[in-house]
Amino acid sequence: MLSIKFHKNPERIGGGITEIIFNEHRLIIDLGAELEYEGVEPNPNIDGVTIGKEQCDGVLITHYHGDHIGLLKYLLPEVPVYMSKVSQEIGLTIYDRLKRAKLLASDDKTIDRLENAKLFSYEDFGKDFQIGAFTVRPIRVDHSAFDALAYLITVAGKKIFFTGDFRSHGYTGKALYTTLEKYVGKVDVIITEGTMLSREDETISEKELREKAIDICNEHRYILYLGSSTNIDSLLSMSSAAKLTKKAFCADNFQKEIFKIVAENSKSDFYKNPIHQVKYPQGLVIALRMSQLDFAEAFYKKYGQESVLIYSLWDGYITKKQELQKLQTLWGNRFIQLHSGGHASADDIKKMVEICSKEREQTMVIPMHLENFDFFSKLKLPATVRNLQQSEELLLVP
Secondary structure (H helix, E strand, C coil): CEEEEEEECCCCCCCCCEEEEEEEEEEEEEECCCCCCCCCCCCCCCCCEEEEECCCCCCCCCHHHHHHCCCCHHCCCCCCEEEEEEHHHHHHHHHHHHHHHCCCCCCCCCCHHHHHCECCCCCHHEEEEEEECCEEEEEEEEECCEEEEEEEEEEEEEEECCCCCCCCCCCCCHHHHHHHHCCCCCCEEEEECCCCHCCCCCCHHHHHHHHHHHHHHCCCCCEEEEEEECCCHHHHHHHHHHCCCCCCECHHHHHHHHHHHHHHCCCCHHCCCCCCCCCCCCEEEEEECCHHHHHHHHHHHHHHHEEEEEEECCCHHHHHCCCCCHHHHHHHEEEEECCCCCCCCHHHHHHHHHHHHHHCCEEEEECCCCCCHHHHHHCCCCCCECCCCCCCCCCCCC
């Protein structure tokens, strides 16, 4: 018997836990925490995975964002974890810093689980690995997390493609469609994100973000860039814009650690030396994190009229955080929202399904990581869309 199950609500962005079951064999993909959970999210209580006696072939991690690894702390130590080398290194950097800041509970086991993970290196992408009864192929995709992975899973004669979070508008996104054709091909089931389907945000590419940032740098002396420290491409876009406009690019030690990991694991010179020196800088570009909003307010009091704040995160955070609303009021029209986004557009999803679907709608598409299933029906996909509810077990092979 082959079946698929979501352990958390798929009609919610982030925090997914997907299980593929074949007879006595089980494979979990991601152990994600909810993005907006108040307090410490409890154990999801998955028997054989997070409670009880170990009964799971392994957990595949797509990337290091908290809504994909945030519940890894509950994983039974006997269950193996598989992830990319970069995801492990950046994950450890994040959780080591949280531990030093005393923001981790004393019994939090995330660091242990990350340290003992089995790693896919760059050379492993596109190759097949046997995990229990499952043949697993890690496939590198473009996302706001570096070296994010999708997975092609073959079991019981069925091919299941789990997209994870992906996009085509990052610096490596141009390879998306050829990657799908070469390493995925036609499959029986596609489990895909649909984050952007309910949002009206304009999707801009990283290159477009860079060009807009150059214009802003030319117009203003000081630029505060408020974004995710693990969104490497956007940080590099800002670094490049600073260099081209003869401004110094400033990052803190945590951001420098992330840059170092990416530079050491990338084959592209683009990711080398992002912290450049300018002999006579014509201003500053300062990368900030959400934990540094007090600095932004203090900076405005001294340099407000010469500065601009670029906000490069989900705009929903502004409505939820008074601190951001205050900064938006301070800067007024110099509070500029400029965000490339880490997720697939509707066109990306349609093209991906077209490439990976068999003829005559023989392929099943299962949406997740989205706000509402209804948005998928509007795509008119050349496949059968199956809305799978939380805890429902979808039988593929009897």
